[in-house]
Every structure is written in structure tokens, then in C-alpha cells.
Amino acid sequence: QVQLVESGGGLVQAGGSLRLSCTMSGRTFSDYNMGWFRQAPGEERAFVATISWKGGRTAYADSVKGRFTISRDNAKSTVYLQMNNLKPEDTAGYYCAARPGIVISVRRNDYNYWGQGTQVTVSS
Numbered sequence: 001q002v003q004l005v006e007s008g009g010g011l012v013q014a015g016g017s018l019r020l021s022c023t024m025s026g027r028t029f030s031d032y033n034m035g036w037f038r039q040a041p042g043e044e045r046a047f048v049a050t051i052s053w054k055g056g057r058t059a060y061a062d063s064v065k066g067r068f069t070i071s072r073d074n075a076k077s078t079v080y081l082q083m084n085n086l087k088p089e090d091t092a093g094y095y096c097a098a099r100p101g102i103v104i105s106v107r108r109n110d111y112n113y114w115g116q117g118t119q120v121t122v123s124s
Contacts, residue, residue, distance in 0.1 A: 002026045002113040004096050009118030012086055016122070020081040022096030022115055029077035030054070033099045035111055036070060036081045038092035038120075045095065047106040049081060057104055064090075086122045093117040 008020040020036070035050040049060045049070040058070055069082040079096060097111035105111070 002098060004098060004113055004115035006094065006096050006115045006118040009094060009120045011121045011123065014087055014122055014124050016086050017082070017084045018086065018120060020083070020094055020096075020118060020120075021078055022080075023076070023078045024098060025077065027098075029072075030074040031100055032113075033101065033104045034070075034072060034079040035097045035099065035105070036079075036094060037097060037108060038090075038094045039117075040092040043092075045108055047108065048094070050099075050104045050106060051079065052104050053102060059104060059106055061106075083120070086120075088122045088124045091120060091122050093119050 003025045006022045033052050036048040037045045038048050039045040047061050051058045051070045051072050055072050067085045072079045095117045096115045098113040099111045
């Protein structure tokens with residue numbers, strides 16, 4: 001059974017940085033493409049970033065390009081989301097997700113496994 005556990009969320013001022021982590025257990029991490037999504041109250045869960053199983057391919061939502069960086073350490077079964085120059089509109093619950101195979105996806109429904117989420121709050 002796959003388990004994804006996120007950490008690293010918190011309260012930060014606008015312009016600040018946070019690094020989220022998500023660790024997988026129960027499966028071989030390198031068999032999965034990984035993604036980060038976020039959900040603000042009253043909104044649908046939206047794509048943020050994704051990284052391929054070896055880390056060679058990434059994709060980002062336009063709203064975070066140039067500010068967020070996704071990376072992974074297969075030896076640690078962990079995916080990261082480095083978030084810089086945070087804005088109040090980045091406030092949301094952040095969720096990591098796993099998708100088996102070699103094709104990355106920005107679509108929420110293409111991901112099989114989800115973590116419980118970690119809250120990021122950016123104050124102005």
C-alpha cells in the first residue's frame with residue numbers, strides 16, 4: 001500500500017520561502033512520476049508541478065514558473081517543492097501525488113495516490 005506523507009508547510013510572509021517534502025513508502029519510488037497540487041478553500045485542486053520518475057522532465061503551472069522548483073531524491077523516496085517569492089495567492093493546502101509509468105501529467109485524475117496535504121499560508 002502506497003503512503004505519501006507531506007511536511008514543510010507553515011506560515012510565511014509574502015516574499016519568503018518554504019520547502020515542502022513528500023516521502024513515499026510501500027512502493028518503489030522511482031517507478032512513479034510525482035506531482036504537487038494545491039487547493040484553496042472553495043476551489044478545486046489545481047496542478048502546481050510535476051517531475052518524471054528519473055527527474056529529467058518537469059512541468060509547472062504558469063502561476064508558479066520561475067518561483068517554484070520541483071526535485072526528487074530517489075534514494076530517499078522523497079520529492080520536494082522549493083517555493084520562493086511566495087505570494088498571498090499561494091495560500092492553500094498542498095498535496096503530493098504519485099502516478100506510475102513514464103509519462104508525466106498535469107491532470108489531477110491521472111494520479112493514483114495522494115498524501116494528506118500540508119497547509120501553506122502566506123501573509124501580506
